[in-house]
């Protein structure tokens with residue numbers, strides 16, 4: 434079966450799985466990619482393995498291994514899980530030739546539609562774990578249930594002299610998320626975060642807001658408006674896509690409604706600019722963020738299955 438026939442079968446299968454998934458055309462090789470294919474009885478898989486590398490000081494280095502091998506897969510036939518299993522065998526053979534065993538700065542990652550569940554057991558058996566999720570909140574979700582509005586929470590745009598607060602909250606968030614494998618805190622993290630956040634303060638059109646509780650800054654939310662989300666918008670079948678970059682509440686203020694107030698504020702500003710859907714990443718094993726986001730009207734769209742090191 435050729436890769437276009439496999440992609441067509443894949444698209445047909447997924448059309449009934451999740452209406453918010455984008456179109457998934459046949460895989461096109463890119464520079465440095467390796468094409469793979471496999472069959473299992475009447476089922477077939479096409480894959481593309483792409484290697485990327487990030488410097489330890491780059492803005493996205495906290496969210497990834499420095500070297501990542503990412504597999505994109507198209508699966509068709511009556512047993513997609515068997516097709517994926519056979520593809521993973523091919524991929525493992527390839528990874529053994531390019532990734533040093535035991536190097537924790539290498540990761541093998543398969544980003545799969547969350548609701549396309551066949552193959553999950555096969556991934557687990559090969560040492561992959563579902564680490565990260567892209568969750569989606571369509572704009573027409575109804576208001577959410579949550580804690581009663583906390584009196585005294587005041588939300589305002591971040592100003593230049595909020596830098597220390599914002600960096601402190603972001604570091605606290607990243608330290609917390611690092612426990613669940615979705616963040617790697619490296620030397621120089623504070624400097625990288627400071628450089629990134631300082632560009633987002635005091636803006637005429639704010640993208641970062643601070644929550645004060647009785648005058649003390651204890652939370653923040655950061656967003657990207659639809660004009661700035663080209664890097665992720667292709668992940669969802671929607672026109673105007675917003676991205677919620679981070680939400681953090683200081684440990685002493687958690688569970689008291691500050692996070693809900695910040696999320697409601699972010700959703701209101703997204704609504705005001707006509708956003709169709711909001712995406713965000715969260716660590717699946719985070720016992721605070723996972724239930725929080727699903728109570729705010731999000732649900733999983735893509736799941737990152739990761740094995741790190743790429744070759745154990």
Ligand SMILES: CC(C)(COP(=O)(O)OP(=O)(O)OC[C@H]1O[C@@H](n2cnc3c(N)ncnc32)[C@H](O)[C@@H]1OP(=O)(O)O)[C@@H](O)C(=O)NCCC(=O)NCCS
Nearest residue numbers: 578579580681682687688689690691692693715721722725
């Ligand atoms: C995730 C996080 C931002 C949530 O913010 P928060 O201020 O703690 O959340 P809120 O208080 O607004 O909402 C949770 C509380 O709402 C209440 N609540 C939730 N659903 C409710 C409902 N249906 N009815 C009434 N109350 C409800 C509960 O009191 C709940 O607290 P609990 O989980 O301890 O029981 C915050 O915990 C945090 O910063 N965590 C660490 C960093 C992190 O994980 N950030 C997210 C990265 S993606």
